[in-house]
Amino acid sequence: MFASSRRVRLLTSALTAAALLGVAACSSGADAGTDAATTAGYNLTADQNRITTDPVEEIAAKVPQEIRDRGTLVVTGSAGTAPPLRFYADDDTTIIGSETDFAHLIGNVLDLDIELTAADWAQNFVRVDSGEADVFISNVTVTEERKEKYDFATYRLDSLAVEVGKDSGVTFDGPEDIAGLTIGVGSGTNQEALLVEWNEQNVATGLEPAEILYYQNAVDYYLALGSGRIDAYVGPNPTSAFHVLQAGETEIAGTFSGAGLDLQGEIAVLTKKDNGLIQAINEAINHIIENGTYAEVLERWGISNEAIEVSRINPPGLPKTA
Incomplete structure (x- = not known):
């Protein structure tokens, strides 16, 4: 892993180029211009000043009681640093990026705090299987094989x-x-x-x-x-x-x-099949799409071209291989 100062210099240079090319726009979710690690609307510090939204009681009520009582949604995701999706801030500890912003927005709607954890790719599935994590949010594509064990609520094109x-x-x-x-x-x-x-x-x-x-x-x-x-x-x-x-x-x-040449893949929140959580997550995503905070997150990280119009539960995914 690069040292913090090295990574910030690299990211700042890249983001400056992005601004000049017009591929990224400033967002109210980032405090642009206040720090050396903040360029072109991207905040690379641990203090993210994220885009937020209000809880929606009727959607939050659909969260399983055990999770509501706990008050926290445990989110697992990739441990590898992969900006702008999921990567470490300039403190080398805090996980930031578009995937974490979506997790926090979903938590806002469901009136739950978000606990972010990280693991290697395969271990994220194990964490959901064991109940150590409630959801896996980290550029996960819907596939027909995964749908046998997991439920999905889409939030981005793949x-x-x-x-x-x-x-x-x-x-x-x-x-x-x-x-x-x-x-x-x-x-x-x-x-x-x-x-x-x-x-x-x-x-x-x-x-x-x-x-x-x-x-x-x-x-x-x-x-x-x-x-x-x-x-x-x-x-x-x-x-x-x-x-x-x-x-x-x-x-x-x-x-x-991401679903191959014949099907437009979609990225989705993954959770254990039939655990009662996917409906609330799906409605939370559709709520942030409707109120505009979803588009703000996409714009904030320069990925507006991957927007979806509506979140779907368990849509057609990457076919099984023979």
Whole structure:
């Protein structure tokens, strides 16, 4: 992990570039211009001054009684630093980003405090399974396989990016373009499932196989990409777009839906199936969409192009692989 001062300099440089390019706008949720770690409407400090909304009693009443009595919604998510979605503030301790802002807004509506925790990707599912966490909010795509064990309430479109070294010559227009490449991806993610499926299809048609390598933390896969150990990294489009501006050494070769080529994927809050929580979360998300605070969070983090019009419970997801 980079030292705080190093990360703040990198993020500040990236965000300044974003402002010049017009891809980010200031928001009332950030105290712009008051700190060296605050640029172009992005507050990178532990004091987030988040966008908030009022509780809605009739929605809060639908939360299971055990959680209402506790007064806290325990939220787990990725431990890897992946701005602008979920990453560490300049104190190297406080988790911030769009995913945490959505968690806090949902907590506002449900009249619950939010307890943020972090774990490696696969362990987040284990935490929900065991009841250690109530929900998993960290760029989780709806898939048909996951729907067998979990309930989902959508809150954002899912787009993935193929990030490559600048001037590498690598392009991506479809699955055949991964042939022969060494590609990094997060283990246990839906993008891993897509890459494995596409690789099998390519080999079956006589194309050269891709080599897929697995990473848990952003610093690791970006070191691999920068050193040439991998030709490309496939991950969330917002994170790749942010990194392209931050580092200035990579570019996006192509984008695609997180549910594959034939279905627009959606990012959702995940909770244990039939635990009685998903209806309240779904209504809370639709409430913040209606009152405009949802759009403020998207704008705050420069991801307004991933907005949805309505939150859905358990919509069609990434199909199961054979």
